[in-house]
Amino acid sequence: MNVRKFFQSFRYAMEGILTALKEQNFKFHLVSAIIVILAGLLTGLTAVEWSIILMVIFLVIGAELINTAIERVVDLASPEFHPIAKQAKDVAAGAVLVFALASVIIGLLIFLPKWF
Numbered sequence: 001m002n003v004r005k006f007f008q009s010f011r012y013a014m015e016g017i018l019t020a021l022k023e024q025n026f027k028f029h030l031v032s033a034i035i036v037i038l039a040g041l042l043t044g045l046t047a048v049e050w051s052i053i054l055m056v057i058f059l060v061i062g063a064e065l066i067n068t069a070i071e072r073v074v075d076l077a078s079p080e081f082h083p084i085a086k087q088a089k090d091v092a093a094g095a096v097l098v099f100a101l102a103s104v105i106i107g108l109l110i111f112l113p114k115w116f
């Protein structure tokens with residue numbers, strides 16, 4: 001195993017995350033994640049509940065990263081307006097929305113019984 005190459009790939013992945021950080025939607029997901037983690041700390045969650053909450057947070061952020069990558073590739077391949085380019089971007093955005101909706105439902109299922 002080439003350790004140097006492994007760490008270089010890690011650095012590139014971190015650069016990708018920093019690039020996506022400039023996206024408004026990515027910032028929104030990060031702030032939401034911080035609020036949910038603070039709410040979890042204040043509420044008190046079991047290990048299983050923390051695992052589920054952290055999993056959905058990372059899934060939404062991962063989906064947003066893939067969405068940003070798709071946006072960039074579409075912009076590169078189709079700088080001019082094209083209906084297929086629109087479909088690609090909108091479907092990718094739809095995927096993030098599906099993950100985000102699932103995370104909201106899961107969050108409510110975990111937090112609401114503890115609060116009320």
Ligand SMILES: Nc1ncnc2c1ncn2[C@@H]1O[C@H](COP(=O)(O)OP(=O)(O)OP(=O)(O)O)[C@@H](O)[C@H]1O
Binds near residue numbers: 079
């Ligand atoms: N090259 C394109 N061809 C066709 N439709 C596009 C193209 N670029 C963006 N769109 C569409 O225009 C709408 C608005 O896109 P907008 O520019 O606000 O965001 P985005 O391009 O999807 O993301 P970002 O601005 O973060 O790169 C969306 O429905 C998107 O799919």
